[in-house]
Amino acid sequence: MPLLARMLPSPLAIDVRRGAVASLGSVLADRRIATEGRIAVAVGPGQGAQIAADLDLPHCEIFRVDEGTVDAATELGKKLRSGAYEAVAGIGGGKTIDVTKFAATMAGIPMVAVATNLAHDGIASPVSSLEHEGGKPSIGVTMPIAVVIDLDYVRSAPSHLVRSGVGDVVSNISAIEDWELAGRVNGEPVDGMSVTFARVAAEAVLHRPDSVDSDAFLTVLAEGLVLSGMAMSVAGSSRPASGACHEVLHAVTQLYPGTSNHGELAGLGALYASFLRVRHLDWPEARMREIRDCLVRHELPVAPSDVGLDEEAFTRAVVRAPDTRPGRFTILEHLNLSEDEIGRSVKDYVEAVGR
Ligand SMILES: [Zn+2]
Incomplete structure (x- = not known):
């Protein structure tokens, strides 16, 4: 009898708990996503500085994402490509995560979605919704390799x-x-x-x-x-x-x-x-x-x-x-x-x- 099944792409790690952001570095190292710590981190304008200070990633490079546009994502994608990073973490709300997913796909490196609120279902999806020429098309991108949801940050977001x-x-x-x-x-x-x-x-x-x-x-x-x-x-x-x-x-x-x-x-x-x-x-x-x-x-x-x-x-x-x-x-x-x-x-x- 033939045994047939299909393989489903899914993130390697799902981490939902309080304080998840603080141990992001170890999650990435344990899962062999980034063994040398060459990580780029994209943060939104809101909690960016605070989050960067909480990370256990001493050598990461931080990029700020101000807009949820294709242009902003392309700009970030170019920087990621020239920086030889092992992975990029997008930390923030939907806009930051969507921009980072697109940029990571462009640069051909894995992306870790670190969600600080639960406003929508784009956290672990292979879709980026970005503003472009007056519209907001949904663009196919690669699925995040890991999903981290920090309940401490979620709780501090507007309810x-x-x-x-x-x-x-x-x-x-x-x-x-x-x-x-x-x-x-x-x-x-x-x-x-x-x-x-x-x-x-x-x-x-x-x-x-x-x-x-x-x-x-x-x-x-x-x-x-x-x-x-x-x-x-x-x-x-x-x-x-x-x-x-x-x-x-x-x-x-x-x-x-x-x-x-x-x-x-x-x-x-x-x-x-x-x-x-x-x-x-x-x-x-x-x-x-x-x-x-x-x-x-x-x-x-x-x-x-x-x-x-x-x-x-x-x-x-x-x-x-x-x-x-x-x-x-x-x-x-x-x-x-x-x-x-x-x-x-x-x-x-x-x-x-x-x-
Ligand atoms: Zn929706």
Whole structure:
């Protein structure tokens, strides 16, 4: 009987705990990622100096990342290439990590993602989302070789940023529904292993009664975000973690720059998409309630007004949403509602989820 299996690329090390940054050097040495200590470290403008002081890496060279743009990432990539480093660690929030992933891929060296907040699922994914010529495309990059999440730093980040990761991971439930819909309607291949990672990540967070105040919750959230990254790596795209939820979020960001943040908008988009499923696809209403209750429990937005948008503004974003991701088939493309119908659905949605 043939024994067939596939190999999945994954980070060599996942380290989620308090004080993880301080022992970064030993993690890199133990895992043979960097045996000579020739490490470049990229830090964001916020906590950069503090983090650099905490590191047990006496000979590392520190680079500051000020912008989340392709230009900034290319600039860093050139410096990494000329410096003969064994590895680069990107320490900070999503922007710093995305810039470092891109630069490391360009320089052909391994990248270690050191996350200081849990705002989104890009920590362990093979995707960089960077600003370029007015847009923010998702660019394929190599998967981080190690993922380090320091709960001390996570705790010192503004709590709304930590909570917003809940919205991003829970939005997987909606993204998976969209993927399976595309499978049924268009015959798009659905990868069961990728779905397994993405769904388990979301379900692990969905029903927990505790909050970002507890280390146990933060650990599960961090691991959920890592698993979401694995799901994307297996799928070779953001499909398992990005459907109508993220189309709505990208449209909001394009139309109303500066509104809320990634994870909060992903959760809101997922809840609205779930409402459409209940109304048009006979999705169980109890399922939508579970998502709503989870978002409310973590003080995340559920209505457009929670992120400062009125119903008309949100309607415009939903109308625009499919254009943000051409080729991705979700409930929005499936229903193909007119602007009037979308306007009515948003009104009914607000009534249904209001608190
Ligand atoms: Zn996301």
